[in-house]
Amino acid sequence: MIYILRTNVKNKYFLKGLCCIYGIGFLQAGLVCKSLGFQNKFLVNLLEEKDYQYIPHVVEKLRIKIKGELKRWLKFKIDNLLYLKTYRGSRHRQNLPARGQRTHTNARTAKNLRNKRIF
Template sequence: MVYLLESKLPENKSVVFALQYIYGVGKTRAVLICKKLGFSTNLKVKNLSENQIVQILSLINSLNLVLAHDLKKLKAGLTKNLVSIKSYRGLRRVRGLPVRGQRTHTNARTARRVRK
C-alpha cells in the first residue's frame, strides 16, 4: 500500500483514480497532477517508483493545495464560526435541520437523522 497525505491509495487502481482517495482531491485536480507530471492514464499505483511518489508530493506542495487534515480543520472552523455568530445557517446546523433552504414539512428526515 502507498500512503500519501494520510490516505491509503489502492494498488490496483490507476493513479488518476487513486489520487481521488485523498481528501480534497477530485477528478479535475487528479487529472491536472497526472498531466503536469506526464503520467499515463493507465499507470497503476503499484507500478509507481519511489521517485514518482516524491514527484507527486512535491507537486502537491508546490501547488499550495489545502488537503486532508488541514482542509477538514478549515471546514470545521468555518462551521464553528457560523454557529458562534448565530447566523441562520449556524442555527440550522445546531438543530440538525437542512441548511440550504430545503423544505421540512414532509422531507428532511435524513437531515434530522444524520446530523444527530
Template sequence: MARIAGVNIPTNKRVLIALQYIHGIGPAKAKEITEKLGIASERRVQDLSDQEVLQIREAIDAGYTVEGDLRRTVAMNIKRLMDLACYRGLRHRKGLPVRGQRTHTNARTRKGKAKPIAGKKK
C-alpha cells in the same frame, strides 16, 4: 503501498483513481495533478517510480489543501457561522438543512430518525 498526504493509496489501482482516496482530491484535481506532472493517468501506482511518487507528494503539499487541514478548515468555517449566529449557523446548530431545502416532510437524513407522536394512530 505508496503513502501520499498521510494516506496509503492502493498500489493496484490506476493513478487517477488512487489519488481520489485522498480527502480533498476528486476526479478533476487528480487529472490536473497527473497532467501537470506528465504522468499517464492509466498507469498503475505500483508502476510509478519513487521519484514520481515524490513529485506527486510535493505537488499536493504545495498546491492543495487536503486531509486534516481541509477537515479543520471546513470545521472552523462551520464553527464561525455558528458563533456569528447567522441563519446558516443556526441551521447547523439545530441540525437542519442549511441550503433552503424543504423540512416539513423531508430532510430525514439531516434531522435523524422520525420520532413517533402519540395520538396519531387510529
C-alpha cells in the same frame, strides 16, 4: 497495499487512486497527474520511490487542502457562521439541512440524528 499521502489506494489507475484521498477530486487529481507528467491511464503499480516523494510537493505547490487541513478549514468556516449568528449557522447548530432543502417530508436522517445527540 499501496499508500499515497498516507491513504490506501485501491484503484489500479493513478488518477482514480488520487480521488480516494480526502479533499482531492477528479479535477485536482488531473492537475497533479499533469504536473507530474503522467497520463490519465497511468498504473499505480508502475510508480517509483522518487514519484512518491514528489506527490506531496506537487499537492502543496497547487495549494490543495487535504485531510486534516481541509477538515480544520471547514470547521473554521462553520464556526465563523455560528459566531456571526447567521441563518446557515443556526441550521448547522441544529443539525438540519442548511441549503434550503425542505424538512417537512424529507431530511429524516438529519432529524433522527438531531434527536439522538446529547449536548
